[in-house]
Amino acid sequence: MLTEKEIHDVPETQLDMSRLPQHIAIIMDGNGRWAQARGMERAAGHVEGVTTVRRITEECSRLGIGYLTLYAFSTENWNRPQAEVDALMHLIATAIERETPDLIKNNVRLRVIGDRSRMPADTLARLERCVRDTSGGSGLTLVLAISYSSRWEITDAARRIAAEAAAGRLDPASITDDTVARNLATAFMPDPDLLIRTGGDMRVSNFLLWQIAYSEIYITDIYWPDFNAYDLRRAISDYQSRQRRFGLTGEQVQ
Numbered sequence: 001m002l003t004e005k006e007i008h009d010v011p012e013t014q015l016d017m018s019r020l021p022q023h024i025a026i027i028m029d030g031n032g033r034w035a036q037a038r039g040m041e042r043a044a045g046h047v048e049g050v051t052t053v054r055r056i057t058e059e060c061s062r063l064g065i066g067y068l069t070l071y072a073f074s075t076e077n078w079n080r081p082q083a084e085v086d087a088l089m090h091l092i093a094t095a096i097e098r099e100t101p102d103l104i105k106n107n108v109r110l111r112v113i114g115d116r117s118r119m120p121a122d123t124l125a126r127l128e129r130c131v132r133d134t135s136g137g138s139g140l141t142l143v144l145a146i147s148y149s150s151r152w153e154i155t156d157a158a159r160r161i162a163a164e165a166a167a168g169r170l171d172p173a174s175i176t177d178d179t180v181a182r183n184l185a186t187a188f189m190p191d192p193d194l195l196i197r198t199g200g201d202m203r204v205s206n207f208l209l210w211q212i213a214y215s216e217i218y219i220t221d222i223y224w225p226d227f228n229a230y231d232l233r234r235a236i237s238d239y240q241s242r243q244r245r246f247g248l249t250g251e252q253v254q
């Protein structure tokens with residue numbers, strides 16, 4: 001573990017650039033508490049959270065990370081007060097539209113995972129325009145999980161696999177974990193190597209449950225609006241200090 005002094009001082013040279021996580025997934029939590037601690041409306045925390053999205057996307061892009069998946073809006077978030085839901089949808093759509101030219105300039109490709117059928121038409125249209133306009137990006141892939149939950153995703157995959165079997169195109173005996181993975185919304189990318197959660201809660205909140213089977217988990221008390229490039233590098237440094245065993249013994253891995 002790093003000392004407090006080192007927390008805000010992880011020079012790049014301390015990172016092993018040949019062993020960076022290929023895919024980082026983040027549960028961006030603590031926007032509401034960040035705002036409330038300052039006597040502000042929760043929405044102000046989400047607005048500040050967008051600045052962090054930009055900062056962390058830039059840092060991942062600069063470091064050469066392949067995939068960054070951000071949990072922007074869960075299936076359960078639809079049950080928040082309508083005003084907050086509307087504000088979040090609007091914020092995501094306008095931020096993405098505003099950032100599209102910079103995403104293109106930085107070679108970032110946007111992808112969206114989640115239940116599109118529940119998204120407001122306007123939000124969906126703006127997201128899909130950005131996905132289309134950035135599709136040529138060959139650098140970082142930024143994946144926004146919006147109206148997403150793992151149980152939705154796995155249920156949806158099960159439904160499609162069952163339909164294939166019922167139609168006689170798939171033998172149930174031939175179904176493997178690869179069949180399931182290929183039917184998930186995340187089929188186009190590798191599983192996360194590193195899962196970060198800000199805001200201090202020790203849970204995974206219905207996020208990428210299948211995909212994080214062997215991810216390294218890093219939880220920080222820092223609220224998402226305060227999370228910065230140093231904090232990200234600290235998380236990566238911590239990740240690099242761990243031995244990933246994938247169910248094997250330490251000796252086998254060595």
Ligand code: FPP
Nearest residue numbers: 028029030031032033049050053072092095
């Ligand atoms: C959790 O904080 C955060 C969210 C539900 C929304 C996160 C969304 C953003 C930061 C905007 C994303 C924008 C783009 C462009 C991707 P919380 O409200 O649950 O915080 P709390 O736990 O302190 O209440």
